[in-house]
Amino acid sequence: MDHFELRDGVLHCEEVPLADIAAAVGTPVYVYSTGTIERHARVFREAVAATGDPLIAYAVKANPNAAVLATLARAGFGADVVSGGELQRARAAGVAADKIVFSGVGKTEEEMALACMAGIYQFNLESEPEAEALSEVAVRLGRRAPVAFRINPDVDAGTHAKISTGKSENKFGIPEARALAAYRRASALPGLEVQGIAVHIGSQLMRLEPLERAFAKIGALIGELRAAGCDIRVADLGGGLGVPYDPAQEPPPSPAEYGAMVARVARDWDVRLVFEPGRVIVGNAGALVTRVVRVKEGAGDPFVIVDAGMNDLMRPSLYDAWHNIRAVAPRGNKVSANVVGPVCETGDTFATGRSMDDVLPGDLVAFMTAGAYAATMASTYNSRPLTPEVMVSGNRWAVVRDRQTVEALIRADRMPPWLSEAQQETE
Numbered sequence: 001m002d003h004f005e006l007r008d009g010v011l012h013c014e015e016v017p018l019a020d021i022a023a024a025v026g027t028p029v030y031v032y033s034t035g036t037i038e039r040h041a042r043v044f045r046e047a048v049a050a051t052g053d054p055l056i057a058y059a060v061k062a063n064p065n066a067a068v069l070a071t072l073a074r075a076g077f078g079a080d081v082v083s084g085g086e087l088q089r090a091r092a093a094g095v096a097a098d099k100i101v102f103s104g105v106g107k108t109e110e111e112m113a114l115a116c117m118a119g120i121y122q123f124n125l126e127s128e129p130e131a132e133a134l135s136e137v138a139v140r141l142g143r144r145a146p147v148a149f150r151i152n153p154d155v156d157a158g159t160h161a162k163i164s165t166g167k168s169e170n171k172f173g174i175p176e177a178r179a180l181a182a183y184r185r186a187s188a189l190p191g192l193e194v195q196g197i198a199v200h201i202g203s204q205l206m207r208l209e210p211l212e213r214a215f216a217k218i219g220a221l222i223g224e225l226r227a228a229g230c231d232i233r234v235a236d237l238g239g240g241l242g243v244p245y246d247p248a249q250e251p252p253p254s255p256a257e258y259g260a261m262v263a264r265v266a267r268d269w270d271v272r273l274v275f276e277p278g279r280v281i282v283g284n285a286g287a288l289v290t291r292v293v294r295v296k297e298g299a300g301d302p303f304v305i306v307d308a309g310m311n312d313l314m315r316p317s318l319y320d321a322w323h324n325i326r327a328v329a330p331r332g333n334k335v336s337a338n339v340v341g342p343v344c345e346t347g348d349t350f351a352t353g354r355s356m357d358d359v360l361p362g363d364l365v366a367f368m369t370a371g372a373y374a375a376t377m378a379s380t381y382n383s384r385p386l387t388p389e390v391m392v393s394g395n396r397w398a399v400v401r402d403r404q405t406v407e408a409l410i411r412a413d414r415m416p417p418w419l420s421e422a423q424q425e426t427e
């Protein structure tokens with residue numbers, strides 16, 4: 001469920017016409033709905049309420065905008081971060097340090113120190129050498145770092161290969177077979193406080209069965225680790241629940257179904273659960289609004305060329321992702337078209353042979369379900385400045401990230417002395 005709907009023939013975000021935002025801010029522009037984010041946060045919290053008092057740590061990577069983070073911090077969410085930058089953004093937006101978990105395979109010593117000093121809830125360790133390094137950092141700082149190992153359960157999540165993280169060949173976590181030895185060694189390290197276990201098998205999951213299989217393995221490991229003397233008090237079950245991108249396809253399992261499955265599987269674990277939802281909280285809380293630059297005849301279907309490119313919304317070129325594409329003011333007739341951006345790559349294609357609202361040059365078009373893994377993956381490829389972001393709440397809206405300027409792009413480069421001197425000489 002989201003808060004983007006047609007009112008009087010014009011697509012609105014909550015009570016604000018998208019055309020008003022586009023007129024004021026220009027295009028392309030990302031637009032987020034506070035109502036949708038808050039609703040999803042509430043639905044998720046209620047769905048997992050039967051599991052006790054879990055920590056819900058929003059996966060910041062999905063959408064790290066400060067307004068999004070602050071909205072979720074107010075809703076009581078913590079944060080799952082994967083870099084020092086995400087940690088700092090979460091703290092700056094008001095997320096309490098003791099609600100932050102730190103995942104990621106390549107934490108540097110600087111990032112470890114930052115998180116140690118902040119006093120985060122848990123480090124999710126991805127390897128044995130990482131445990132050694134974190135212990136050394138913590139000892140140097142006079143701290144003990146609370147840790148869990150991320151287990152790679154070798155379960156196929158049944159999602160796109162590039163967002164699958166729980167197969168043995170993926171870079172994430174340690175295999176079950178090494179767990180006991182890794183925990184024994186970590187328990188003996190002076191800078192670590194072993195407290196938990198973690199798992200995350202992938203994103204945009206459309207079935208609960210792989211998750212359930214992975215969680216069952218975690219449950220069995222908790223028993224084995226406790227029998228070996230490890231005090232496991234926390235189980236972090238990651239994120240991964242899918243969202244409906246294509247209204248014509250069967251929807252993913254609901255948060256309520258997910259929560260019921262977890263409550264059943266983890267009933268006897270006697271741990272505090274941590275969840276790291278990202279996409280399911282913000283995915284369909286956002287749309288990318290873009291303008292049709294021109295329509296060009298194709299060999300078959302016409303090319304609808306819009307002013308957003310793969311640098312603004314990378315998911316289709318990266319994962320063959322499907323986004324619903326709607327006219328902001330539909331005229332009622334449908335056409336089959338290829339929707340493409342202006343970037344000089346054939347991969348800059350959002351849809352091929354798509355049945356969609358007929359649009360003309362100058363019309364506004366919205367890419368739906370663009371709240372997660374969208375603006376955050378943007379780049380300046382083709383020297384296209386980063387797209388602004390707008391947050392709506394009821395009948396109010398505000399720019400929550402300015403459009404980058406070309407001047408800022410130019411300013412960020414530096415001339416080496418041999419070129420700037422040569423330039424001065426020719427002047």
Ligand code: PLP
Pocket residue numbers: 059062080103104165200202203204238239240241276277278279280
């Ligand atoms: N936790 C970890 C460790 C992740 O890598 C991810 C993303 O892949 C998430 C949570 C969030 O996943 P999702 O947005 O699918 O809920």
